[in-house]
Amino acid sequence: MTCNDRTMEPLAEHRAPAMYMLKITCPMDQITDKSGFPLRTVEDVPFVDVYSVPEDNTPFDIRDIIAKRKQGL
Numbered sequence: 001m002t003c004n005d006r007t008m009e010p011l012a013e014h015r016a017p018a019m020y021m022l023k024i025t026c027p028m029d030q031i032t033d034k035s036g037f038p039l040r041t042v043e044d045v046p047f048v049d050v051y052s053v054p055e056d057n058t059p060f061d062i063r064d065i066i067a068k069r070k071q072g073l
């Protein structure tokens with residue numbers, strides 16, 4: 001699988017939540033909007049480096065949120 005012709009690694013190896021990455025292709029004459037900055041090459045498109053995201057091993061527990069709501073906090 002590739003994104004902008006760059007190989008993506010399986011999500012099992014990423015330390016970030018799963019996300020959808022899509023490549024949309026259309027003829028230039030059908031583009032009606034502009035980017036906030038010029039995109040001239042594939043490399044100009046931001047590509048998230050999931051390995052630079054800090055690792056978070058804190059378990060999620062919704063009971064804390066429910067308890068706070070019951071207390072009116």
